[in-house]
Amino acid sequence: xxxxxxxxxxxxxxxxxxxxxxxxxxxxxxxxxxxxxxxxxxxxxxxxxxxxxxxxxxxxxxxxxxxxxxxxxxxxxxxxxxxxxxxxxxxxxxxxxxxxxxxxxxxxxxxxxxxxxxxxxxxxxxxxxxxxxxxxxxxxxxxxxxxxxxxxxxxxxxxxxxxxxxxxxxxxxxxxxxxxxxxxxxxxxxxxxxxxxxxxxxxxxxxxxxxxxxxxxxxxxxxxxxxxxxxxxxxxxxxxxxxxxxxxxxxxxxxxxxxxxxxxxxxxxxxxxxxxxxxxxxxxxxxxxxxxxxxxxxxxxxxxxxxxxxxxxxxxxxxxxxxxxxxxxxxxxxxxxxxxxxxxxxxxxxxxxxxxxxxxxxxxxxxxxxxxxxxxxxxxxxxxxxxxxxxxxxxxxxxxxxxxxxxxxxxxxxxxxxxxxxxxxxxxxxxxxxxxxxxxxxxxxxxxxxxxxxxxxxxxxxxxxxxxxxxxxxxxxxxxxxxxxxxxxxxxxxxxxxxxxxxxxxxxxxxxxxxxxxxxxxxxxxxxxxxxxxxxxxxxxxxxxxxxxxxxxxxxxxxxxxxxxxxxxxx
Amino acid sequence: xxxxxxxxxxxxxxxxxxxxxxxxxxxxxxxxxxxxxxxxxxxxxxxxxxxxxxxxxxxxxxxxxxxxxxxxxxxxxxxxxxxxxxxxxxxxxxxxxxxxxxxxxxxxxxxxxxxxxxxxxxxxxxxxxxxxxxxxxxxxxxxxxxxxxxxxxxxxxxxxxxxxxxxxxxxxxxxxxxxxxxxxxxxxxxxxxxxxxxxxxxxxxxxxxxxxxxxxxxxxxxxxxxxxxxxxxxxxxxxxxxxxxxxxxxxxxxxxxxxx
Numbered sequence: 076x077x078x079x080x081x082x083x084x085x086x087x088x089x090x091x092x093x094x095x096x097x098x099x100x101x102x103x104x105x106x107x108x109x110x111x112x113x114x115x116x117x118x119x120x121x122x123x124x125x126x127x128x129x130x131x132x133x134x135x136x137x138x139x140x141x142x143x144x145x146x147x148x149x150x151x152x153x154x155x156x157x158x159x160x161x162x163x164x165x166x167x168x169x170x171x172x173x174x175x176x177x178x179x180x181x182x183x184x185x186x187x188x189x190x191x192x193x194x195x196x197x198x199x200x201x202x203x204x205x206x207x208x209x210x211x212x213x214x215x216x217x218x219x220x221x222x223x224x225x226x227x228x229x230x231x232x233x234x235x236x237x238x239x240x241x242x243x244x245x246x247x248x249x250x251x252x253x254x255x256x257x258x259x260x261x262x263x264x265x266x267x268x269x270x271x272x273x274x275x276x277x278x279x280x281x282x283x284x285x286x287x288x289x290x291x292x293x294x295x296x297x298x299x300x301x302x303x304x305x306x307x308x309x310x311x312x313x314x315x316x317x318x319x320x321x322x323x324x325x326x327x328x329x330x331x332x333x334x335x336x337x338x339x340x341x342x343x344x345x346x347x348x349x350x351x352x353x354x355x356x357x358x359x360x361x362x363x364x365x366x367x368x369x370x371x372x373x374x375x376x377x378x379x380x381x382x383x384x385x386x387x388x389x390x391x392x393x394x395x396x397x398x399x400x401x402x403x404x405x406x407x408x409x410x411x412x413x414x415x416x417x418x419x420x421x422x423x424x425x426x427x428x429x430x431x432x433x434x435x436x437x438x439x440x441x442x443x444x445x446x447x448x449x450x451x452x453x454x455x456x457x458x459x460x461x462x463x464x465x466x467x468x469x470x471x472x473x474x475x476x477x478x479x480x481x482x483x484x485x486x487x488x489x490x491x492x493x494x495x496x497x498x499x500x501x502x503x504x505x506x507x508x509x510x511x512x513x514x515x516x517x518x519x520x521x522x523x524x525x526x527x528x529x530x531x532x533x534x535x536x537x538x539x540x541x542x543x544x545x546x547x548x549x550x551x552x553x554x555x556x557x558x559x560x561x562x563x564x565x566x567x568x569x570x571x572x573x574x575x576x577x578x579x580x581x582x583x584x585x586x587x588x589x590x591x592x593x594x595x596x597x598x599x600x601x602x603x604x605x606x607x608x609x610x611x612x613x614x615x616x617x618x619x620x621x622x623x624x625x626x627x628x629x630x631x632x633x634x635x636x637x638x639x640x641x642x643x644x645x646x
Numbered sequence: 647x648x649x650x651x652x653x654x655x656x657x658x659x660x661x662x663x664x665x666x667x668x669x670x671x672x673x674x675x676x677x678x679x680x681x682x683x684x685x686x687x688x689x690x691x692x693x694x695x696x697x698x699x700x701x702x703x704x705x706x707x708x709x710x711x712x713x714x715x716x717x718x719x720x721x722x723x724x725x726x727x728x729x730x731x732x733x734x735x736x737x738x739x740x741x742x743x744x745x746x747x748x749x750x751x752x753x754x755x756x757x758x759x760x761x762x763x764x765x766x767x768x769x770x771x772x773x774x775x776x777x778x779x780x781x782x783x784x785x786x787x788x789x790x791x792x793x794x795x796x797x798x799x800x801x802x803x804x805x806x807x808x809x810x811x812x813x814x815x816x817x818x819x820x821x822x823x824x825x826x827x828x829x830x831x832x833x834x835x836x837x838x839x840x841x842x843x844x845x846x847x848x849x850x851x852x853x854x855x856x857x858x859x860x861x862x863x864x865x866x867x868x869x870x871x872x873x874x875x876x877x878x879x880x881x882x883x884x885x886x887x888x889x890x891x892x893x894x895x896x897x898x899x900x901x902x903x904x905x906x
Binding site: 141214221222229317332367368369398405421428448453457514518521529542544547548550630 | 695732856877883
């Protein structure tokens, strides 16, 4: 640590091209923030277009069906990849995993840096698709061929789709690099005394999600390359013979559209757990902190995380009950999918058990964690319905499914991200976020999430297919316009409410009350360091761990929490 | 704050119950042979999962206001409670799953009636075509790339050289005889489409390069809408067709009138 003035090159090394996991974590965080702003803005445009198709949007003009479908594709892609697969894992995980394990770095710091920069490149490639001839792809984030394989299938199916595939390919590479880093760090970098069963549940979920990323994104990378080859090199993985698209005879033969669906969902279902597992970890962690109680059933929680990760790889076919897959496969996928509801239910039970009898501190992160549990219950319970092929055969590709995955993956996932942001902001920036604005943000978002997505179940039950850019094409769909209007109104209010978060975030960064090292009175190792932690983290003073991660309200202890590095042995 | 959370969760739970109880939009009246069984299973699911929903939300809400002691209990778990809960929920879901599997096997039976009426359904961006085999009971060979000419009345590309195709009838609406099993043969000419007939609780993807066979039996005369439910491009939202269910005599008369 010299006292010389930092050079421009030094600053670049420190804050831009850096291997410091804390800076890389924040870089991922701000990338996700940009992605969520764009993705949310696109959803706003879609909601407006659905109920006021003639409306002229400033700078954009009237939204046409091809614009709607392009927004839909990029909305889904941004939210699934660049928000839900990025900030819970690579944002908070890269920042906190070494700190919580008592390590001063990730195991492979250059991989952290490479992962971020490749993800950033991938983001720009995706956004560039809007400016390609024909615009962005209109095939949705699932990109089913032949729609995604043949440029004549629609506007946006040319360069826009190639850019989508390149972007996702890059994203896969970055994710795999980062996941190797997470796995190695968890296994090799834990400080002395930090046994696996003393790890905070956040670390467990980052670890298991990293294994899922390694396996699932490798498959998606292969699938994306195959589709790129089909489009550009004349291979025949996904395109069958004798297609006639918009009057063009397609020159492929021998491919199978269902092959893509198998590969995609073999990635796509574990992806759901990649998005939500870290959120489950954060929720378990925060409910314990703010109930001042140990996590209820820590071992069962670890078992449930592992079971969810394992079963998550065996349920992909439930996305394909009506795809033309052999109906007999439906039996197996249905049973396995129902089985995954059991470890999910264990988690809910143990969250409730953690809350039971707690001495609550209703801080903003606690409010969002409670919101997470409520939304997880609501969104999760429609899962067993969709797991049944006979019921799914009606509800598949309707708004019922949209409601289901938005509640459990998007809303619950985002509530965990908000909880984590309010919770670790003091550690990251050394200042507290404002709690009045924080709770106002919670109330708007909590009611908003239900107001937007509960009515969507009814749309689905009444048979409203998803991905319709207009409501006028089918008569019974047109009759549902009033409910769509209600949902749009709720969405506008809820999206405006997110300004409370943005204002709070940026205001607190500069003007928030100073936070001490451990403002929430937590046990885990990141709170032993100053806020924000120094560049070198623990430096050469690796902490020694004597306690589990959730020693709250230990009888006989002088305070109601025991830090993990505390040597106290209360009776 | 605890009371505010309690009230909020109660309000939301009540709102959800009201939404599903009043259900201003709901399943259309079912008009196919398996619709009643499916609706029954769906209602069973709503009661079962709705009950769990209410129970879990109420526990969450009431646990938040229930905090009397000065110190929180130092409680790391409770194996008997955890095992009991896990087994109970596993048994409940297993029972529900078995019921669902039985229904699925009823909809996709191992043996189909050999004299089911065959109708070929073809999805083309953004139009449905329904082909009846005519008097010979055989479909003519098709080759979309060589022969498909929508403007000349041959959108499916039926090979003019194949005699079996001469009497094929191609319609843009699906006409079904009431109370008779039909076998739909689903195909697609360009991209994946999906036949969704909400009133018949029927949905099946039509995949290019594949022939998907699905069975259906209409139980009431009338007109019902088909909506495409797999994103197929720009006109996905307007890829609509009508199913007309007629008496057996009406159906025969219709076939006669359409005979080339």
